[in-house]
Amino acid sequence: xxxxxxxxxxxxxxxxxxxxxxxxxxxxxxxxxxxxxxxxxxxxxxxxxxxxxxxxxxxxxxxxxxxxxxxxxxxxxxxxxxxxxxxxxxxxxxxxxxxxxxxxxxxxxxxxxxxxxxxxxxxxxxxxxxxxxxxxxxxxxxxxxxxxxxxxxxxxxxxxxxxxxxxxxxxxxxxxxxxxxxxxxxxxxxxxxxxxxxxxxxxxxxxxxxxxxxxxxxxxxxxxxxxxxxxxxxxxxxxxxxxxxxxxxxxxxxxxx
Amino acid sequence: xxxxxxxxxxxxxxxxxxxxxxxxxxxxxxxxxxxxxxxxxxxxxxxxxxxxxxxxxxxxxxxxxxxxxxxxxxxxxxxxxxxxxxxxxxxxxxxxxxxxxxxxxxxxxxxxxxxxxxxxxxxxxxxxxxxxxxxxxxxxxxxxxxxxxxxxxxxxxxxxxxxxxxxxxxxxxxxxxxxxxxxxxxxxxxxxxxxxxxxxxxxxxxxxxxxxxxxxxxxxxxxxxxxxxxxxxxxxxxxxxxxxxxxxxxxxxxxxxxxxxxxxxxxxxxxxxxxxxxxxxxxxxxxxxxxxxxxxxxxxxxxx
Numbered sequence: 001x002x003x004x005x006x007x008x009x010x011x012x013x014x015x016x017x018x019x020x021x022x023x024x025x026x027x028x029x030x031x032x033x034x035x036x037x038x039x040x041x042x043x044x045x046x047x048x049x050x051x052x053x054x055x056x057x058x059x060x061x062x063x064x065x066x067x068x069x070x071x072x073x074x075x076x077x078x079x080x081x082x083x084x085x086x087x088x089x090x091x092x093x094x095x096x097x098x099x100x101x102x103x104x105x106x107x108x109x110x111x112x113x114x115x116x117x118x119x120x121x122x123x124x125x126x127x128x129x130x131x132x133x134x135x136x137x138x139x140x141x142x143x144x145x146x147x148x149x150x151x152x153x154x155x156x157x158x159x160x161x162x163x164x165x166x167x168x169x170x171x172x173x174x175x176x177x178x179x180x181x182x183x184x185x186x187x188x189x190x191x192x193x194x195x196x197x198x199x200x201x202x203x204x205x206x207x208x209x210x211x212x213x214x215x216x217x218x219x220x221x222x223x224x225x226x227x228x229x230x231x232x233x234x235x236x237x238x239x240x241x242x243x244x245x246x247x248x249x250x251x252x253x254x255x256x257x
Numbered sequence: 258x259x260x261x262x263x264x265x266x267x268x269x270x271x272x273x274x275x276x277x278x279x280x281x282x283x284x285x286x287x288x289x290x291x292x293x294x295x296x297x298x299x300x301x302x303x304x305x306x307x308x309x310x311x312x313x314x315x316x317x318x319x320x321x322x323x324x325x326x327x328x329x330x331x332x333x334x335x336x337x338x339x340x341x342x343x344x345x346x347x348x349x350x351x352x353x354x355x356x357x358x359x360x361x362x363x364x365x366x367x368x369x370x371x372x373x374x375x376x377x378x379x380x381x382x383x384x385x386x387x388x389x390x391x392x393x394x395x396x397x398x399x400x401x402x403x404x405x406x407x408x409x410x411x412x413x414x415x416x417x418x419x420x421x422x423x424x425x426x427x428x429x430x431x432x433x434x435x436x437x438x439x440x441x442x443x444x445x446x447x448x449x450x451x452x453x454x455x456x457x458x459x460x461x462x463x464x465x466x467x468x469x470x471x472x473x474x475x476x477x478x479x480x481x482x483x484x485x486x487x488x489x490x491x492x493x494x495x496x497x498x499x500x501x502x503x504x505x506x507x508x509x510x511x512x513x514x515x516x517x518x519x520x521x522x523x524x525x526x527x528x529x530x531x532x533x534x535x536x537x538x539x540x541x542x543x544x545x546x547x548x549x550x551x552x553x554x555x556x557x558x559x560x561x
Binding site: 053073077083089098099104108112126166 | 425428429430431433434436437440441443444446447448449450451452
């Protein structure tokens with residue numbers, strides 16, 4: 001059987017600049033993989049390439065054996081790829097419940113006719129969506145904010161809204177771009193728990209970018225280190241932690257005078 | 258007092274046109290962050306479609322259909338046909354320019370408008386048509402305030418349309434996608450939503466609303482003219498700015514406010530000064546509230 005997500009020899013140029021070089025990745029169902037690297041290494045670019053924001057110059061990407069390279073963002077999303085962003089892309093003046101409802105878009109099948117005349121099908125579907133939305137709010141511990149405008153929530157809660165929204169699209173694989181950026185230590189611990197719970201309850205595979213080593217080490221089964229668009233090390237957390245190349249990339253070379 | 262109430266009704270009627278038309282500007286701005294400058298001319302085309310349908314229906318079926326049914330049929334059929342005009346404009350004019358600078362889109366809108374105007378002249382000639390009355394006008398006099406059933410219809414029909422739109426925007430998945438897009442553009446496709454569905458739908462709704470406004474306008478001011486959409490369109494655009502770019506409720510309220518200002522200025526000053534004074538007032542308002550009533554600090558970024 002084909003792996004859940006397979007990226008082969010992905011290379012991308014921005015003009016003359018090679019942003020990503022020969023990137024390979026295989027994620028099996030239910031796996032948690034991590035992508036680390038210093039600032040500007042091209043981590044978010046890798047996310048953007050796989051999720052369809054950019055189309056890679058070379059290489060292939062497939063989801064469950066089906067090619068997704070060159071497809072539109074919304075097509076890739078409805079095939080089962082969910083995503084959150086480093087700097088939160090929420091709809092500031094919408095309430096939390098509407099965020100989660102909106103994310104069910106591709107699971108709602110009723111037409112304009114159904115919407116206007118309130119057919120049984122449209123009402124049944126909308127009801128199911130609202131029920132599922134409340135369930136998600138519960139899981140992400142944001143049900144007390146259901147009718148709050150998202151812009152007014154504490155930062156950690158906003159991050160959980162974004163993740164709940166991504167899960168509402170019913171993804172097979174979830175991309176998390178620095179899920180703990182800007183979080184307090186308490187929120188961080190909570191986030192680890194939530195990611196574990198999501199992983200356990202939904203059986204979703206996760207691919208995450210992260211700066212905090214502790215977080216990555218604790219969650220991921222396999223980690224890739226990206227430096228200047230190139231993977232310099234790949235393997236389980238313990239191996240990465242002690243890899244001299246990784247240490248060099250993060251801490252700089254040890255000069256002996 | 259009667260004089261005031263009389264003008265209030267006139268202002269409500271006049272503001273209804275602005276409100277319904279300006280919603281079309283605002284919705285498109287909310288979704289695509291550009292102003293569809295062809296909207297005034299879409300209103301004109303919609304009015305002509307309404308005129309054609311009304312004339313046809315009156316000729317074919319006035320013998321056996323009651324007047325109110327002809328009116329409703331005209332509205333429904335016109336809305337349906339006019340929405341395709343909106344879809345057409347989006348598809349031909351704006352879709353190829355999705356990534357282009359917004360000035361290109363503005364110019365395209367103006368050109369489409371000119372094409373509609375001259376196209377109309379070529380096809381229908383320079384003669385002016387008169388919109389057939391779809392109901393017999395009845396005047397009422399309550400406590401010295403005169404009004405007609407047509408005025409009441411215009412006011413009520415506009416409110417009903419705006420309420421229906423509000424429900425659509427709040428409750429349906431497309432409406433939610435439209436709202437979401439007005440806050441952040443990029444996260445919406447990630448929910449599996451295609452912009453190529455939402456954008457034409459937005460144009461279709463705007464054009465449909467404008468065409469009904471056109472039918473109602475034709476009942477109050479029956480003379481049709483290929484250039485009728487220009488001034489009305491510009492003023493509705495002003496209302497959309499005054500209400501706050503992208504805010505539908507703002508556009509509607511500002512449309513009414515514009516109607517009120519125009520009518521009440523004409524009540525006090527000679528009517529030749531009407532637009533000069535009315536729009537000076539609006540300029541002053543915008544000086545103090547450059548974002549309009551409900552405008553957000555809209556970031557113009559379309560990036561990650």
